[in-house]
Amino acid sequence: MDATPRWLTSEQQVAWNSFIRMQEKLIGRLSRRVQADSGMSAADYIVLVKLTETSGGRMRLMDLAKLVEWEKSRVSHQVRRMTERGLVAKEECPDDGRGAFIAATHAGYKAIEDAAPVHVEHVRRLFIDALSQEELNMLARISDRVVAHLERQPD
Amino acid sequence: MDATPRWLTSEQQVAWNSFIRMQEKLIGRLSRRVQADSGMSAADYIVLVKLTETSGGRMRLMDLAKLVEWEKSRVSHQVRRMTERGLVAKEECPDDGRGAFIAATHAGYKAIEDAAPVHVEHVRRLFIDALSQEELNMLARISDRVVAHLERQPD
DNA sequence: CATCGATAGTTGATACGTCAACCAGTTCTC
DNA sequence: GAGAACTGGTTGACGTATCAACTATCGATG
Numbered sequence: 001m002d003a004t005p006r007w008l009t010s011e012q013q014v015a016w017n018s019f020i021r022m023q024e025k026l027i028g029r030l031s032r033r034v035q036a037d038s039g040m041s042a043a044d045y046i047v048l049v050k051l052t053e054t055s056g057g058r059m060r061l062m063d064l065a066k067l068v069e070w071e072k073s074r075v076s077h078q079v080r081r082m083t084e085r086g087l088v089a090k091e092e093c094p095d096d097g098r099g100a101f102i103a104a105t106h107a108g109y110k111a112i113e114d115a116a117p118v119h120v121e122h123v124r125r126l127f128i129d130a131l132s133q134e135e136l137n138m139l140a141r142i143s144d145r146v147v148a149h150l151e152r153q154p155d
Numbered sequence: 156m157d158a159t160p161r162w163l164t165s166e167q168q169v170a171w172n173s174f175i176r177m178q179e180k181l182i183g184r185l186s187r188r189v190q191a192d193s194g195m196s197a198a199d200y201i202v203l204v205k206l207t208e209t210s211g212g213r214m215r216l217m218d219l220a221k222l223v224e225w226e227k228s229r230v231s232h233q234v235r236r237m238t239e240r241g242l243v244a245k246e247e248c249p250d251d252g253r254g255a256f257i258a259a260t261h262a263g264y265k266a267i268e269d270a271a272p273v274h275v276e277h278v279r280r281l282f283i284d285a286l287s288q289e290e291l292n293m294l295a296r297i298s299d300r301v302v303a304h305l306e307r308q309p310d
Numbered sequence: 311c312a313t314c315g316a317t318a319g320t321t322g323a324t325a326c327g328t329c330a331a332c333c334a335g336t337t338c339t340c
Numbered sequence: 341g342a343g344a345a346c347t348g349g350t351t352g353a354c355g356t357a358t359c360a361a362c363t364a365t366c367g368a369t370g
Contacts, residue, residue, distance in 0.1 A: 007275060012283050015291035019282075022298035023178050025224070025305050032358080033310075043326070062348060069180075074327060076350060081325075098335045098348045120162060127174075128167050130304030135297050136170035142290050143177035149285030150180050155188075187328080198356075217318060229357060231320060236355075253318040253365045 026127060033122045038115035043078050045119060048087065048112040051104040058091065058103035087111055181281060188277050193270035198233050200274060203242065203267040206259040213246065213258035242266055 008016065031042050040048075050067050051057055059067075065075040079102055082088045087108040093099030104112070131139070163171065186197050195203075205222050206212055214222075220230040234257055237243045242263040248254030259267070286294070 006279070008279065008283065011288060012279075012291060015295040016278055016282065018295040018298035018302070021224075022301045023182070025302055027178070028357095029305060029310070035358090041325075060348085065348095069176075071328080072349065073329080073351085076348095077326075080350085093348095096335080096348075098333095100349070123171055124161070124163065124167075126305060126308070127171065127301065128163065130301045131297060133166060135300070136167060138293050139297050140170040140173040142286060142294050143173035145290070146177045146282065146285045147173070147180055150184060150281060153281070155184070183327095190328090196355075215318085226358080227319065228321085228359080231318095232356075235320085248318095251318075251366075253363095255319070 030122055030126055033126075034115070034119055038111075038118050040111060040115050044082060044087065045112070045115060047075075047078060047082065048104060048108055049116075051088065051102065052109060052112055056103075057109070058101045060093065061100050061102055064102060082108075185277055185281055188281075189270070189274055193266075193273050195266060195270050199237060199242065200267070200270060202230075202233060202237065203259055203263050204271075206243065206257065207264060207267055211258075212264070213256045215248065216255050216257055219257060237263075 034045065035041055046068055047064070050064060051059055061075055061079065062072060064079075065072050068075070070078075079088060079090070083090060086105055089103050089105050091101040091103055093101055128136070189200065190196055201223055202219070205219060206214060216230055216234065217227060219234075220227050223230070225233075234243060234245070238245060241260055244258050244260050246256040246258055248256055283291070
């Protein structure tokens with residue numbers, strides 16, 4: 001209803017553009033790299049990390065969804081694809097007829113053990129090495145503020 | 156070949172995790188929002204912005220690709236989809252038989268004019284409002300450093 | 311002018327994310 | 341104990357990103 005929208009100041013625009021550009025380049029490069037030399041996507045990686053960090057290497061699908069903050073259908077699709085590639089397996093859930101446990105397979109453990117050092121090395125080389133520890137701290141603080149702000153807002 | 160990979164320090168991990176989490180939440184929320192209330196994706200948006208900023212509202216596909224820093228096949232697919240929805244049109248290129256001009260249509264202009272204020276408002280509400288101007292400046296500086304670092308590295 | 315390499319752009323396969331609709335069990339409530 | 345509402349999870353359609361292979365044209369060089 002506002003005929004004259006409030007545009008951003010040029011300083012605000014600069015900040016937004018720089019951030020977006022950085023984030024696209026960084027994430028794009030990292031995910032292509034990890035994909036290329038371990039055959040795993042960022043999604044595969046995080047799912048296996050979360051599963052293998054859990055005692056027993058298995059978890060309910062919805063618990064996994066909450067942990068990684070994805071919606072259930074995204075998790076369901078991801079798990080199906082990973083099941084087809086043998087990285088995880090679905091197991092029956094005795095106490096809840098609807099439920100499914102997702103478990104990392106041997107191949108899954110192997111894959112994450114191989115991929116983790118590679119992943120870390122890329123993160124270090126592409127991101128950590130670009131910044132001082134003070135800058136990293138500032139970025140963490142800023143990121144946390146944005147997240148807190150988002151969580152305070154509806155939707 | 157390094158049997159004992161150098162993991163990140165806990166401070167470095169915190170920074171990386173915070174950043175990734177922020178970036179995912181922010182981008183996800185913004186793109187869902189913009190999609191929901193203007194029917195346009197971030198990709199549609201940026202393509203139309205770049206096209207309509209150009210005098211004549213038309214541009215060679217490869218020039219567009221360089222401008223938005225996408226690979227050509229991504230641009231090609233995106234343009235095809237936008238053509239199907241009537242937002243842009245392809246025009247012949249007289250001086251280069253291979254070439255294609257991409258032009259914003261009337262519907263494209265209309266769409267971007269409608270979407271821009273909405274987009275800006277979301278950026279402001281989700282991101283700008285979360286931070287002080289000093290924080291925005293710091294983030295811009297940090298982002299630029301990371302980009303410069305990435306551009307210094309091969310691939 | 312023949313050809314060879316670079317450039318412009320398309321296409322198809324595959325993977326990923328979102329949305330909405332759906333099914334099946336579970337829990338609440340009267 | 342019979343619904344009704346809720347929760348856990350799947351599915352299909354669609355839009356999107358990447359990669360590799362391909363076509364067609366351009367431009368340089370012989």
